[in-house]
């Protein structure tokens with residue numbers, strides 16, 4: 001798979017949430033998904049226990065069901081479109097609505113997961129922190145590796161409101177394995193992406209105390 005040869009800082013600043021520029025007609029080669037997953041395995045993980053997994057969903061029927069679950073989560077979380085538009089801004093809301101309408105057409109739904117050794121009900125704050133950190137570290141590495149290979153991604157969590165349903169669709173043992181996101185994955189239309197708008201760093205970087 002050809003690389004874009006982005007420098008580290010450029011990769012970090014141009015790996016955007018891609019929703020409108022996903023190429024819905026071009027399939028993603030299995031080899032490139034495996035390559036990104038192998039790179040993601042190098043991410044930090046608690047105790048080097050390597051409990052993060054990825055389910056790469058390419059089957060159109062599976063994607064259709066997942067997209068429907070995701071859309072139900074979207075409507076549940078954003079019941080008032082006017083309010084959501086005001087909250088997110090036109091740019092993000094328009095992009096989100098576009099993804100909602102086309103998610104079933106995105107060639108790969110990547111579902112990062114984290115295996116857990118004890119029943120969910122027994123997990124406290126500390127354990128949940130480790131569960132999600134493990135999976136998100138690997139997920140962000142996957143997203144960066146994908147960007148370097150001309151693929152676009154967007155970390156989403158909306159379907160997790162109906163995680164059990166998605167688990168049934170994907171054959172994931174719900175009590176033993178936690179889903180942490182759904183990442184649409186596709187080649188991008190064009191490969192030029194710019195740094196996103198962010199607050200000045202002084203607003204978020206605290207020295208010595210909050």
Ligand SMILES: Cc1cc2nc3c(=O)[nH]c(=O)nc-3n(C[C@H](O)[C@H](O)[C@H](O)COP(=O)(O)O)c2cc1C
Nearest residue numbers: 015016017018092096099154155156157158196197
């Ligand atoms: C924890 C988390 C949850 C998110 N959930 C969603 C989601 O459910 N749907 C979606 O379209 N984007 C979701 N996003 C993507 C954000 O909207 C995106 O990262 C943010 O707007 C910055 O976009 P940019 O990097 O392109 O500027 C999520 C991101 C994170 C980190």
